[in-house]
Amino acid sequence: IASQEAEKRGWHLYLVGGSVRDLLLVEAQPGTLMINDIDLVVDGFHQAADVGAGIELAKALQQIYQNARLEIHGAFQTAALLWHKDPELDSLWVDIATSRTEFYPYPAANPEVEASSIRQDLYRRDFTINAMALRLTSPRSGELLDFFGGLLDLQAKQVRILHPNSFIEDPTRIYRGVRFAVRFGFQIEQRTEEYIRYAINSGVYDRTSQENTKTPALQTRLKAEFKNILAATYWQSALHLLDNLGALRCLHHSLKLDGEVLRQLSLLDIYLRRFGQQQNLHDWQMRLEVLVAHLEPKYQAKVAKNLQLADDSISRFNKLFAAQTEIITSLPNCELPSQIVHLLRKYDLATLILIALQSPRKIRRKIRHFLTNLAKIQPLLNGNDLKELGYKPNPLYKQILDDLLTATLDGTIKDKSEAREFLA
Ligand code: ATP
Numbered sequence: 001i002a003s004q005e006a007e008k009r010g011w012h013l014y015l016v017g018g019s020v021r022d023l024l025l026v027e028a029q030p031g032t033l034m035i036n037d038i039d040l041v042v043d044g045f046h047q048a049a050d051v052g053a054g055i056e057l058a059k060a061l062q063q064i065y066q067n068a069r070l071e072i073h074g075a076f077q078t079a080a081l082l083w084h085k086d087p088e089l090d091s092l093w094v095d096i097a098t099s100r101t102e103f104y105p106y107p108a109a110n111p112e113v114e115a116s117s118i119r120q121d122l123y124r125r126d127f128t129i130n131a132m133a134l135r136l137t138s139p140r141s142g143e144l145l146d147f148f149g150g151l152l153d154l155q156a157k158q159v160r161i162l163h164p165n166s167f168i169e170d171p172t173r174i175y176r177g178v179r180f181a182v183r184f185g186f187q188i189e190q191r192t193e194e195y196i197r198y199a200i201n202s203g204v205y206d207r208t209s210q211e212n213t214k215t216p217a218l219q220t221r222l223k224a225e226f227k228n229i230l231a232a233t234y235w236q237s238a239l240h241l242l243d244n245l246g247a248l249r250c251l252h253h254s255l256k257l258d259g260e261v262l263r264q265l266s267l268l269d270i271y272l273r274r275f276g277q278q279q280n281l282h283d284w285q286m287r288l289e290v291l292v293a294h295l296e297p298k299y300q301a302k303v304a305k306n307l308q309l310a311d312d313s314i315s316r317f318n319k320l321f322a323a324q325t326e327i328i329t330s331l332p333n334c335e336l337p338s339q340i341v342h343l344l345r346k347y348d349l350a351t352l353i354l355i356a357l358q359s360p361r362k363i364r365r366k367i368r369h370f371l372t373n374l375a376k377i378q379p380l381l382n383g384n385d386l387k388e389l390g391y392k393p394n395p396l397y398k399q400i401l402d403d404l405l406t407a408t409l410d411g412t413i414k415d416k417s418e419a420r421e422f423l424a
Contacts, residue, residue, distance in 0.1 A: 167199035175225035205250035230284035379404035
């Protein structure tokens with residue numbers, strides 16, 4: 001339907017990017033192909049006004065598929081159609097762009113867009129395997145446009161960059177390259193690896209890891225790529241490869257994947273399986289926080305802020321060092337369950353997990369005991385019971401309930417009647 005609509009207007013329509021790559025991959029190694037993200041490019045127009053062709057096509061399609069939601073990104077002259085949880089299509093995201101080149105006025109800036117041909121559109125992409133197009137309109141519909149050797153690279157199982165300056169222009173491509181290599185079991189082609197190392201050594205990340213108001217869009221994309229990597233099943237191999245390439249310095253120049261942080265990351269998985277659901281912690285975010293927590297305390301909140309982590313993460317890092325100092329000093333002296341509870345209950349789950357991972361076994365055990373058992377224990381009587389016993393709501397309520405909790409935790413009282421006696 002999309003190609004008919006394009007043909008009606010005298011335009012060419014192409015499937016481009018990741019979905020072409022994935023179609024070719026599945027042809028070579030049959031398996032299940034799930035494409036929920038489709039990129040289309042409209043090209044071949046004659047008038048300047050057609051620069052909004054992608055948007056016009058998306059609008060025409062939305063007239064036909066009224067259950068699709070339309071989003072328009074005017075600045076980039078692109079539109080997206082989203083079918084969300086359609087019973088037949090599940091969720092499907094179709095991006096429609098007008099072919100364009102991107103011109104970088106300075107490294108690591110946001111692309112500016114101007115109309116151009118499909119070849120140039122493909123040339124602005126990151127890797128040869130992502131820079132192929134499949135023509136959807138006639139004549140020659142079904143033809144593969146492969147100007148840069150993408151198919152050969154797919155066959156050779158390698159991730160190859162399109163042009164030498166690519167990583168300097170956009171350092172997030174280093175993360176993307178690693179992700180594709182690990183995900184498909186490909187190698188990063190030798191020259192490409194040299195360009196990566198060159199870009200990193202040239203300080204491309206040092207610019208981005210400093211507070212830099214000029215590049216907020218870059219930070220957002222960097223975080224998105226981090227998220228993609230850390231949420232994937234292959235996150236460990238990807239992290240090793242990033243470390244090997246020196247690319248973790250986009251977080252901070254001092255970050256290295258040493259034995260200690262690797263130990264913490266694998267222990268984290270156990271904590272996430274056990275407690276993660278309690279507060280809907282995201283695996284990727286906690287992995288990232290473990291990496292940040294591995295830095296010297298004075299850098300942590302700043303790095304979290306630069307990475308545009310959520311406000312609660314940033315405030316966690318602002319307080320982490322003090323929390324850790326308090327727990328390390330006081331928890332060993334807490335013998336009674338109530339002492340453990342009073343010390344630990346003021347901290348959120350993520351803080352406790354980060355501290356547990358960094359602590360010696362004895363402390364870790366107590367934190368785990370708190371999270372597994374003690375945190376769930378409630379006082380034997382609640383507010384309603386107190387009312388029934390004739391206590392009028394007053395500021396002391398909280399204190400009474402707290403005393404009851406202490407007695408419940410420490411086993412001084414074992415049931416409601418003992419609790420009533422305790423109050424008396
Ligand atoms: P995935 O299957 O992981 O989503 P994808 O290749 O579809 O992979 P997207 O992030 O959806 O990845 O990007 C779509 C296409 O846009 C890519 O295939 C690539 O051609 C191009 N692209 C995305 N990010 C960049 C970038 N930073 N630099 C250049 N081209 C990019």
